[in-house]
Amino acid sequence: MLDTMTSILYGVIHSKIENNHLVDYKTVYPLFKFHSLEPFLEYARRLKLLNLTEIEKNQLNKMHKTAIYKTAIQEEEFIQIKKALSKDFVPFLSLKGPLIRKLYPSPEMRTMADLDIIVQKKDLKKVKNIMMSLGYVVKQQGGNHDIYYKKPFMNVEIHRNMIDKSYELSKYYKNIWTKAILKDNFSTEHILSDEDTYLFIIAHSAKHYGAGGTGIRSVCDIYFYLKAFKNLDDNYIRNELSNLHLTKYEHHLKSLALGWFEHEPLQEEDIIVGEYMLHSGVYGVQRNAVVSSIALESEVRSLRYRKWKFLLKRAFPSYQNMKSLFPSLTYLPFLLPLFYFYRIIKALLLGKVVSQTYELKKIKEVDVKSHQKIKEITGRK
Amino acid sequence: MKVKKEFMLREIAGNLVVVPVGQAAIEFNGIINLNEIGAFLWTQMINDTNLDLLVDSLLSTYETSFEIARKDVSEFIKKLEDANLLD
Numbered sequence: 001m002l003d004t005m006t007s008i009l010y011g012v013i014h015s016k017i018e019n020n021h022l023v024d025y026k027t028v029y030p031l032f033k034f035h036s037l038e039p040f041l042e043y044a045r046r047l048k049l050l051n052l053t054e055i056e057k058n059q060l061n062k063m064h065k066t067a068i069y070k071t072a073i074q075e076e077e078f079i080q081i082k083k084a085l086s087k088d089f090v091p092f093l094s095l096k097g098p099l100i101r102k103l104y105p106s107p108e109m110r111t112m113a114d115l116d117i118i119v120q121k122k123d124l125k126k127v128k129n130i131m132m133s134l135g136y137v138v139k140q141q142g143g144n145h146d147i148y149y150k151k152p153f154m155n156v157e158i159h160r161n162m163i164d165k166s167y168e169l170s171k172y173y174k175n176i177w178t179k180a181i182l183k184d185n186f187s188t189e190h191i192l193s194d195e196d197t198y199l200f201i202i203a204h205s206a207k208h209y210g211a212g213g214t215g216i217r218s219v220c221d222i223y224f225y226l227k228a229f230k231n232l233d234d235n236y237i238r239n240e241l242s243n244l245h246l247t248k249y250e251h252h253l254k255s256l257a258l259g260w261f262e263h264e265p266l267q268e269e270d271i272i273v274g275e276y277m278l279h280s281g282v283y284g285v286q287r288n289a290v291v292s293s294i295a296l297e298s299e300v301r302s303l304r305y306r307k308w309k310f311l312l313k314r315a316f317p318s319y320q321n322m323k324s325l326f327p328s329l330t331y332l333p334f335l336l337p338l339f340y341f342y343r344i345i346k347a348l349l350l351g352k353v354v355s356q357t358y359e360l361k362k363i364k365e366v367d368v369k370s371h372q373k374i375k376e377i378t379g380r381k
Numbered sequence: 382m383k384v385k386k387e388f389m390l391r392e393i394a395g396n397l398v399v400v401p402v403g404q405a406a407i408e409f410n411g412i413i414n415l416n417e418i419g420a421f422l423w424t425q426m427i428n429d430t431n432l433d434l435l436v437d438s439l440l441s442t443y444e445t446s447f448e449i450a451r452k453d454v455s456e457f458i459k460k461l462e463d464a465n466l467l468d
Contacts, residue, residue, distance in 0.1 A: 065396070065414070069398055069400070072393050072398045072400045076391060106393075135407050150406055151406065152410070154406070
């Protein structure tokens, strides 16, 4: 399936048919959806790469039109938000989505579930008023980001930090405003250098990779970025990747990008990472997150012990993690037991306890070892 | 007569779509796709105009008869009115 998928992506990127073998739409659509790359299939259809019925053709067309409309709304809303933030002199930095989208052959090919913007902590209240004046409602406040929503599907995340403090990578991004550059004299929009943007794309992908996994779209992002920015300062990037402990990870993702989309040769380790990403989907899967957590524990202990320890950690996360989930704990730490109770009850009602326990039961020692090997290949924990 | 300023015309992947912004995004329920002529008329209606001026603009830009131009413009205006997109 990986070969089929990358072959279709290659065909669309280079507007060429590699072989005359038509791919069954019904077979590939779920995979492309899993990786949030469905719009590519419309272009694959135009290149006559797919075997599909008239009804499926119409479905695909409808999906594509929706992706176009969604892209148009997101772009327009982003313009309105930028104008409003600048009007109130709020410095902001927009994260990868809107930039990377422009680098794809067509913007709607790069789906975005939400718009991510970073502001300084002191401006959060002001930003809340701005967002509400634009018709947004507050969906969540506190933690690493506030979430705002506007019908029909606009989700905007206003971040305090580049990467959530619960991740090791957040330390590198502690003082991001020292790297941010004012984009122009007409707004308060800030950007990162081309190199720092690339580093963030890698770091953000690594963050997901280390949790539930990250999918093919991350490799697409890297491919289109490197294609657009051919003269990046390699010494700087190598140095910073080393500081981020992402040298090996970046190497494999770049190899996959060039391997899949430029047909450069792939090594066995690249293929292993690629297969892992194929099964991870765009934001990772619960199973990977569970195995990943167990894999972090010492192998000296039995698998049963490590599973129980995982369950306890899930039921009773650290105070630091709980603060991210429930920001009021920062000021009212004595409420921690209450929030533990609330969280467990909520998980029970939502069926999360059952689903995670089910996933946990299925995991064998061989799965943990296989997962550890995948992480070792990329230098990730 | 002109189009409401809460609706913006954008081109994505060769498609001309009109998107609602601000409060209109909350209230409007639908997708507006325009063809080339529709997009042309839309841009002419960003500022105050009328049927005759629109027909003149269409005739000076596209090869068509007066009757067809008047009919197309009238239909387009009606559609915008029905969708509550006009001021």
